[in-house]
Amino acid sequence: MEPKKFTLRIQRNEKKANGSLETKWQEFPVEGTDTTTILTLLESVKGYQDGSLTFRQSCRSAICGSCAMKIGDRTRLACKTHIGSVVDEGGVVSISPQRNQPVLKDLVVDIGPFFAKVHQIKPYLQDGPDSDTKVGASAYEQVNNVTQCIMCGSCYSDCTMSEVSSDYLGPAALAKAFRFVSDPREGRKTERLKALSEDKGMWSCVRCVQCVATCPKDVKPMEAIVKLRTRGMNKGFMDGVGQRHAMAFHEDIQKTGDLNEFTLLMRSVGIVGTLAEMGVAFHLMKKGKIPSPFPHKAQGIEELRSIYRDLEANPLDVETKAEEVVPE
Ligand code: FES
Numbered sequence: 277m278e279p280k281k282f283t284l285r286i287q288r289n290e291k292k293a294n295g296s297l298e299t300k301w302q303e304f305p306v307e308g309t310d311t312t313t314i315l316t317l318l319e320s321v322k323g324y325q326d327g328s329l330t331f332r333q334s335c336r337s338a339i340c341g342s343c344a345m346k347i348g349d350r351t352r353l354a355c356k357t358h359i360g361s362v363v364d365e366g367g368v369v370s371i372s373p374q375r376n377q378p379v380l381k382d383l384v385v386d387i388g389p390f391f392a393k394v395h396q397i398k399p400y401l402q403d404g405p406d407s408d409t410k411v412g413a414s415a416y417e418q419v420n421n422v423t424q425c426i427m428c429g430s431c432y433s434d435c436t437m438s439e440v441s442s443d444y445l446g447p448a449a450l451a452k453a454f455r456f457v458s459d460p461r462e463g464r465k466t467e468r469l470k471a472l473s474e475d476k477g478m479w480s481c482v483r484c485v486q487c488v489a490t491c492p493k494d495v496k497p498m499e500a501i502v503k504l505r506t507r508g509m510n511k512g513f514m515d516g517v518g519q520r521h522a523m524a525f526h527e528d529i530q531k532t533g534d535l536n537e538f539t540l541l542m543r544s545v546g547i548v549g550t551l552a553e554m555g556v557a558f559h560l561m562k563k564g565k566i567p568s569p570f571p572h573k574a575q576g577i578e579e580l581r582s583i584y585r586d587l588e589a590n591p592l593d594v595e596t597k598a599e600e601v602v603p604e
Pocket residue numbers: 332333334335336337338339340341342343344353354355356
């Protein structure tokens with residue numbers, strides 16, 4: 277393959293003496309083929325053009341998670357990303373540090389807050405049985421899927437909720453929590469689900485799917501979060517805005533096949549919460565976007581209800597998509 281010319285447009289970050297961050301963009305011409313990795317090109321910039329360029333890397337094999345950074349439109353592993361797959365028509369790609377984490381220098385972020393959230397969910401087995409426990413195939417599959425996580429922080433970086441709520445546990449910590457809730461050897465599943473049902477936990481996810489799209493290991497954190505929610509509700513942890521919101525959806529779709537958005541807010545956040553949102557409601561009203569108070573009945577509602585009956589008769593199969601029941 278003939279080498280081509282590309283441009284790395286790199287965000288440079290420098291901490292000043294007063295603690296503020298000075299940010300600028302700098303372009304570096306590089307040469308490589310379409311399959312040259314971003315990490316190789318960053319190393320060539322550091323080796324031949326600017327030795328002060330700072331970034332993390334270690335394994336070069338998509339294993340250690342050190343080299344996660346924003347490349348083009350989302351967060352990726354530099355050692356796994358081929359330049360040809362991310363450049364624009366002019367051969368340029370923008371590279372910046374992970375989002376939602378404090379920047380230390382150039383492309384390096386402080387991963388302390390990210391790992392503090394992972395520690396918060398107690399990432400180890402607690403009070404399990406003393407003797408060996410048989411782990412069935414579907415339980416193993418669920419545990420194994422989330423253990424593929426390399427803690428690179430890509431999902432956390434692209435998470436839209438972490439952007440607006442720095443206290444939110446985030447997709448990586450929640451996927452890790454699911455790993456323990458799914459493990460038949462874990463002795464504190466109920467306590468875990470109770471803690472995860474609290475504010476800033478699993479119900480804060482807005483299901484933007486960014487974590488699924490960005491994960492370099494196909495861990496699908498959002499799917500783990502959805503399964504955690506189901507398990508939390510099955511255990512009776514229903515007292516929260518997220519749970520009430522989910523139940524309101526459930527009731528409407530089951531009853532009419534259509535969502536009654538007019539009453540949804542009230543049923544989710546209660547009277548006080550609704551009053552707090554009146555400003556938004558008036559704004560929507562002015563724009564003609566207030567939904568009708570009269571519920572509309574969808575066509576084919578009987579078919580929908582029979583699907584509901586099937587799902588309710590076998591909810592665990594819906595969750596695991598497997599015949600084998602995961603031990604409680
Ligand atoms: S250097 Fe280890 S994941 Fe990229």
